[in-house]
Amino acid sequence: MSQSDNYESAASQAATEVASFDEHQKGLLGKFHHALHVTPALVPLIVLVSAIVIFGLLLGSRFFSPFALTLILQQVQIVGIVAAAQSLVILTAGIDLSVGAIAVISSVVMGQFTFRYGLPVEISVLCGLAFGTAIGALNGWLVAAMRLPPFIVTLGMWQIVLAANFLYSANETIRSQDIAEQAPLLQFLGTKFNIGGAVFTYGVIFMVALVLVLAYVLRHTAWGRHVYAVGDDPEAAELSGVNVKATLISVYAIAGLICAFAGWALIGRIGSVSPTSGQLLNIESITAVVIGGISLFGGRGSILGTFFGALIVGVFTLGLRLAGADAQWTFLLIGVLIIAAVAVDQWIRKVAA
Amino acid sequence: MKRLLAGTALAVTALTGAAQAGSHAVSACLITKTDTNPFFVKMREGAEAKAAELGITLNSYAGKIDGDHETQVAAIETCIANGAKGILLTASDTSSIVPAVQQARDAGILVIALDTPLDPIDAADMTFATDNYLAGLLIGQWAKATLGDAAADARIATLDLNVSQPTVDVLRNQGFLDGFGVDLADPNVIGDETDPRLVGSDVTDGNEEGGRRAMENLLAKDPTINVVHTINEPAAAGAYEALKAVGRENDVLIVSVDGGCPGVQNVKDGVIGATSQQYPLLMASLGIEAIAAWAADGVKPQASEGKDFFDTGVALVTDKPAEGVESIDTAKGMELCWG
Numbered sequence: 001m002s003q004s005d006n007y008e009s010a011a012s013q014a015a016t017e018v019a020s021f022d023e024h025q026k027g028l029l030g031k032f033h034h035a036l037h038v039t040p041a042l043v044p045l046i047v048l049v050s051a052i053v054i055f056g057l058l059l060g061s062r063f064f065s066p067f068a069l070t071l072i073l074q075q076v077q078i079v080g081i082v083a084a085a086q087s088l089v090i091l092t093a094g095i096d097l098s099v100g101a102i103a104v105i106s107s108v109v110m111g112q113f114t115f116r117y118g119l120p121v122e123i124s125v126l127c128g129l130a131f132g133t134a135i136g137a138l139n140g141w142l143v144a145a146m147r148l149p150p151f152i153v154t155l156g157m158w159q160i161v162l163a164a165n166f167l168y169s170a171n172e173t174i175r176s177q178d179i180a181e182q183a184p185l186l187q188f189l190g191t192k193f194n195i196g197g198a199v200f201t202y203g204v205i206f207m208v209a210l211v212l213v214l215a216y217v218l219r220h221t222a223w224g225r226h227v228y229a230v231g232d233d234p235e236a237a238e239l240s241g242v243n244v245k246a247t248l249i250s251v252y253a254i255a256g257l258i259c260a261f262a263g264w265a266l267i268g269r270i271g272s273v274s275p276t277s278g279q280l281l282n283i284e285s286i287t288a289v290v291i292g293g294i295s296l297f298g299g300r301g302s303i304l305g306t307f308f309g310a311l312i313v314g315v316f317t318l319g320l321r322l323a324g325a326d327a328q329w330t331f332l333l334i335g336v337l338i339i340a341a342v343a344v345d346q347w348i349r350k351v352a353a
Numbered sequence: 354m355k356r357l358l359a360g361t362a363l364a365v366t367a368l369t370g371a372a373q374a375g376s377h378a379v380s381a382c383l384i385t386k387t388d389t390n391p392f393f394v395k396m397r398e399g400a401e402a403k404a405a406e407l408g409i410t411l412n413s414y415a416g417k418i419d420g421d422h423e424t425q426v427a428a429i430e431t432c433i434a435n436g437a438k439g440i441l442l443t444a445s446d447t448s449s450i451v452p453a454v455q456q457a458r459d460a461g462i463l464v465i466a467l468d469t470p471l472d473p474i475d476a477a478d479m480t481f482a483t484d485n486y487l488a489g490l491l492i493g494q495w496a497k498a499t500l501g502d503a504a505a506d507a508r509i510a511t512l513d514l515n516v517s518q519p520t521v522d523v524l525r526n527q528g529f530l531d532g533f534g535v536d537l538a539d540p541n542v543i544g545d546e547t548d549p550r551l552v553g554s555d556v557t558d559g560n561e562e563g564g565r566r567a568m569e570n571l572l573a574k575d576p577t578i579n580v581v582h583t584i585n586e587p588a589a590a591g592a593y594e595a596l597k598a599v600g601r602e603n604d605v606l607i608v609s610v611d612g613g614c615p616g617v618q619n620v621k622d623g624v625i626g627a628t629s630q631q632y633p634l635l636m637a638s639l640g641i642e643a644i645a646a647w648a649a650d651g652v653k654p655q656a657s658e659g660k661d662f663f664d665t666g667v668a669l670v671t672d673k674p675a676e677g678v679e680s681i682d683t684a685k686g687m688e689l690c691w692g
Contacts, residue, residue: 062573063573067573068573074569075566075569166389170394171390171391171394172692173587173590173615175590175615175618175619176590176593176594176624177619177624192598199598266562269562269565269594270561270562270565270590270591270594271565271591271593271594271597272561274560274561274562274587275389276389276560276587277561278562279418318570321555321570321574322570322573324553326516327555
């Protein structure tokens with residue numbers, strides 16, 4: 001990561017300057033402001049580290065253990081993967097409300113194709129992934145070719161897909177034990193391995209790898225640059241030779257594929273195929289994206305920020321539960337974080353005074 | 354809107370009337386929380402079968418999601434406009450629905466609450482439901498008897514429904530604790546007990562995902578948990594996955610409530626120790642019968658002896674019967690299961 005040098009330099013700068021107490025406050029603030037401006041993932045990273053430190057101090061080893069910290073990774077893996085898809089769409093100034101529904105129906109397709117039609121499980125998984133991609137591509141086509149607002153398209157698609165999911169599955173759960181016996185590949189992403197006290201699953205590894213790959217692709221490939229350009233100003237992008245339509249369709253299709261992977265990871269996490277899962281994934285993923293500092297107006301922000309955003313929610317959720325707080329406090333604080341994140345984003349955008 | 358409703362009502366009446374030419378057909382409504390939960394799907398099947406048998410026209414309505422109150426109010430209004438004789442209702446919001454229910458009763462409609470009592474319970478003409486407290490009590494007694502002497506220093510976790518603590522959630526949780534021998538403090542509140550054996554409770558939304566997350570959270574709090582009460586079987590399945598992930602699935606006792614087919618299968622496989630089975634099909638068919646009686650000669654259904662609702666029964670399903678707690682085995686449970 002070329003950004004890591006930036007983090008370190010920014011962090012070390014900040015540290016030395018906070019210690020030296022002088023009158024160049026404005027200059028300091030200005031520098032900090034600039035650092036935030038050039039690395040959008042810095043704000044959520046600071047919040048994340050502070051949250052971990054604060055909960056670590058409050059709860060001691062119960063929270064600050066390899067087990068608890070990697071548990072957070074496991075708990076956010078589904079939201080994290082879906083939020084990566086959501087980030088791509090939001091970078092193009094769109095929004096995808098159908099992400100959760102796509103994830104769930106993909107998992108149901110994987111399960112039902114295996115158990116109802118007796119297909120080999122590898123084929124079923126591929127069918128599930130293809131299904132998610134197809135729904136995403138349809139979203140993209142409606143947005144790019146039919147010029148419908150993404151909010152409306154995916155609002156409709158969300159309900160269509162969720163209803164189709166219930167109709168097709170008759171809301172029948174496929175039990176974990178049956179899957180483990182007959183089609184263990186469905187639970188593949190739930191496979192865990194330990195490193196000391198830390199517990200990782202393939203789903204968690206997949207999430208981290210996905211974020212890193214997307215971060216690289218967005219920064220260093222033409223397609224990634226096109227995504228930002230389309231989100232920032234589609235007319236200007238079109239005039240400078242970007243194929244806006246194709247870029248949009250590809251973004252929604254890839255988002256659909258990533259959601260299908262999330263559906264696969266979901267089977268690994270809960271063991272069973274349950275059509276009622278993931279009802280709030282669209283809201284949770286948008287929350288992670290917003291807290292992660294990606295602008296809903298498109299063209300600004302980084303996928304790493306989203307990853308940190310998802311982790312912040314996870315840290316707060318587990319930390320507050322371990323502290324014995326009522327679950328409502330978690331929702332309240334997440335709400336505060338959402339608004340604070342956008343406020344900070346606005347402050348960063350301001351031209352330095 | 355009114356005109357549209359009336360028009361719709363007319364059209365529906367005309368259609369159903371055509372099917373039942375001659376006789377003035379009795380019509381009934383079934384309004385459930387959702388039409389996706391297998392419990393309600395089974396309820397609808399039971400109601401439809403009984404209605405067909407008695408020649409009653411049945412219209413079914415459901416909320417889009419659990420907690421979708423507006424759709425239920427609209428459904429009640431539709432039933433009034435339709436001239437229904439009776440309404441079977443599983444309310445999402447037990448107190449807010451009361452005015453709409455009152456409107457229906459004022460129009461001479463028999464309103465029966467299924468599964469979920471209204472708040473207050475007498476806002477409906479009658480409630481046909483599982484005794485959820487008894488359901489909890491049975492699994493609590495079973496867990497205590499199964500642990501034997503170890504019950505005195507058990508480490509208990511309860512996986513409940515959600516933060517708003519609906520009645521069904523409270524009744525199952527408190528029934529379980531009562532059966533296990535925990536002092537309840539206020540029996541209307543989850544989480545005010547001071548028994549040192551209680552590790553804590555968390556919410557699951559009644560699904561696998563929530564069950565797993567809640568179990569993980571509580572295990573992080575205290576890894577020695579050995580008794581787990583779950584609100585329903587999907588939550589139990591999720592909890593089991595979390596226990597399996599830390600290699601403790603064989604030394605933790607999970608108890609649950611519902612008696613759905615996948616749940617009973619899980620009891621058979623040893624995932625769940627025991628579950629209290631309820632009978633949604635029976636609730637619905639009895640409800641339809643009550644509406645038929647009401648339409649025929651204006652008789653209202655009566656509550657069970659010593660209760661303020663009609664108890665549709667509950668049975669403990671387990672393959673490891675415990676001393677002094679009546680139960681049926683999983684073979685019998687599979688015969689009687691739903692969904």
